[in-house]
Structures are given as C-alpha cells and as structure tokens.
Amino acid sequence: MTAGDLQTWRRYRVVDRIEESGEAFSLLLAPVEGDLPAHRTGQYVTIAVDLPGGERHLRQYTISSGPGGGSFRVTIKHVAGAAGFGTGQVSGWMHANARPGLTLEVSEPRGELVLDDSDGPLVLISAGIGVTPMAAIVEDVARRQPDREVWLLHADHSHESHALYQTVRRHALTMSRVHTQAWYERGAESAPTLRPARPGFMDLDDIDLPTDATVFLCGPPQFMRQIRTALLAKGIDDRNIHRETIGADS
Numbered sequence: 001m002t003a004g005d006l007q008t009w010r011r012y013r014v015v016d017r018i019e020e021s022g023e024a025f026s027l028l029l030a031p032v033e034g035d036l037p038a039h040r041t042g043q044y045v046t047i048a049v050d051l052p053g054g055e056r057h058l059r060q061y062t063i064s065s066g067p068g069g070g071s072f073r074v075t076i077k078h079v080a081g082a083a084g085f086g087t088g089q090v091s092g093w094m095h096a097n098a099r100p101g102l103t104l105e106v107s108e109p110r111g112e113l114v115l116d117d118s119d120g121p122l123v124l125i126s127a128g129i130g131v132t133p134m135a136a137i138v139e140d141v142a143r144r145q146p147d148r149e150v151w152l153l154h155a156d157h158s159h160e161s162h163a164l165y166q167t168v169r170r171h172a173l174t175m176s177r178v179h180t181q182a183w184y185e186r187g188a189e190s191a192p193t194l195r196p197a198r199p200g201f202m203d204l205d206d207i208d209l210p211t212d213a214t215v216f217l218c219g220p221p222q223f224m225r226q227i228r229t230a231l232l233a234k235g236i237d238d239r240n241i242h243r244e245t246i247g248a249d250s
C-alpha cells in the first residue's frame with residue numbers, strides 16, 4: 001500500500017495562476033464538482049501528478065489562503081536545483097504546465113500546524129517558501145482578530161524571491177498591532193519593505209518577543225534548528241513553538 005492509497009482524491013481545476021516572485025507562483029484551485037472542503041488555517045493538501053512516462057508523484061503544498069471562498073490558493077516554489085542536481089520533478093512540471101483549465105488530483109486538507117482560537121501574542125517566523133502557512137495565518141487573523149499582536153519575521157535570498165510579500169503586506173496593513181521585519185541576503189538596503197529590511201540571515205538577538213507568545217516556525221532544516229535554539233534562549237516554551245519543515249534541502 002502506498003501513501004496514495006490512504007488518501008481520498010478529488011479533481012480540482014486550476015482557475016488562476018499568479019506569478020509571485022522570480023521563483024514561486026500561486027495556483028487557485030477549485031473543485032471540479034461540489035463544494036470546497038473546510039480546512040483549518042495552516043493545513044496542506046497533497047497533489048498527485050502523473051509525470052511523462054506514467055510515474056505518479058505526490059507532493060504536499062500548504063494552503064496559503066485563509067478559510068472561506070470558493071477556491072484554495074497553493075504557492076509553489078519552482079525548485080531549480082542546486083549545483084549538480086536537477087530541477088525538482090513536480091514543482092518543475094507544475095511551473096511548466098499548471099495553467100488555468102488544467103485539472104489535478106488533490107487530497108483532503110491535512111496537517112497539525114494549525115492556528116488555534118487563542119488571542120495571545122502570535123509570532124510567525126519563516127524562511128523562503130516557509131512563508132506559505134504564515135500567509136494563510138495572517139489572512140485569517142487580519143479578518144477575525146485585527147487587534148491581535150502579531151510579529152511577522154521572514155528571511156529570504158532577496159526581496160525579489162520573497163513569495164507572497166504583497167499579499168502578506170496587504171493584510172498586515174489592516175492590523176493594528178503588527179511588527180514586521182525581513183532579512184535578505186542580497187539587496188536589503190533597497191528593498192521597499194514596511195520597515196527597513198536587514199542584510200544577511202535572520203538574527204533574533206535584538207528582537208523583543210513576549211515569552212508567552214505562540215510561535216509558528218517554518219523553513220528549511222538548518223534555519224529551523226537555529227531559530228528554535230534562539231527562541232528557547234529567549235525563554236519561549238518549546239511546547240508553544242509549532243514547527244513545519246519546508247524547503248528544497250528538507
């Protein structure tokens with residue numbers, strides 16, 4: 001039995017495609033028949049793709065939009081491959097082929113990295129394509145809890161590769177107690193972010209976070225390890241750090 005046998009598959013149609021950055025694109029997916037299933041903010045779906053040659057591949061993609069509406073948004077980084085490695089099979093195929101009208105087999109939403117109903121301080125920390133659950137959470141919080149205190153901390157190669165930046169910014173601007181900070185390895189000085197971006201890797205040393213915050217952390221493995229260590233050193237309880245590893249080297 002394979003993982004695919006345990007899933008319930010439904011056909012979805014790509015209803016729109018949005019280029020998010022040089023590397024990432026969003027797809028709006030709507031069921032071909034019936035209603036969109038309910039999902040909890042932060043969950044992902046598995047998408048099945050039959051590649052040329054007939055091999056079926058399954059990959060997970062976080063629903064990067066909040067609940068409600070008639071479609072899900074997923075945001076996919078086109079894995080172009082590190083030196084010596086090929087293009088990511090499924091993200092490469094989707095990059096080339098996913099256009100409005102294409103149908104895909106999609107699982108029910110799943111995953112435990114979900115926003116709860118509390119109203120305490122919330123810290124969202126991501127790197128690269130790890131921004132996808134944060135975009136869903138920000139959309140949901142902006143709609144239901146616009147006065148909740150939220151930190152939005154993100155690291156990326158550059159502003160140009162920062163996926164979903166405009167979407168997150170639009171929601172952040174409707175919230176009354178939001179703190180934003182981006183770190184870019186290149187071009188931080190000229191990035192048009194809400195607060196000046198900082199150069200280099202994320203460094204939380206002088207970022208004051210409440211020790212009772214609920215934290216969502218998402219990114220590649222090394223980033224996850226470093227930031228978790230920094231959060232523990234700040235006195236944040238490990239049980240309040242919700243983690244999901246996403247990234248080309250995961």
Ligand SMILES: Cc1cc2nc3c(=O)[nH]c(=O)nc-3n(C[C@H](O)[C@H](O)[C@H](O)COP(=O)(O)OP(=O)(O)OC[C@H]3O[C@@H](n4cnc5c(N)ncnc54)[C@H](O)[C@@H]3O)c2cc1C
Binds near residue numbers: 075078079085129244
């Ligand atoms: C819960 C969850 C949520 C996720 N959410 C998202 C999301 O919202 N957005 C998103 O973009 N991704 C997300 N991912 C990652 C996604 O599921 C895929 O892993 C990603 O798109 C890469 O798949 P691929 O088929 O394109 O790459 P693959 O073909 O699986 O390749 C992956 C990596 O391996 C390298 N590689 C290829 N061949 C070799 C080789 N022979 N030896 C060594 N390395 C090699 C590639 O260059 C690439 O870096 C999520 C993953 C999980 C588990």
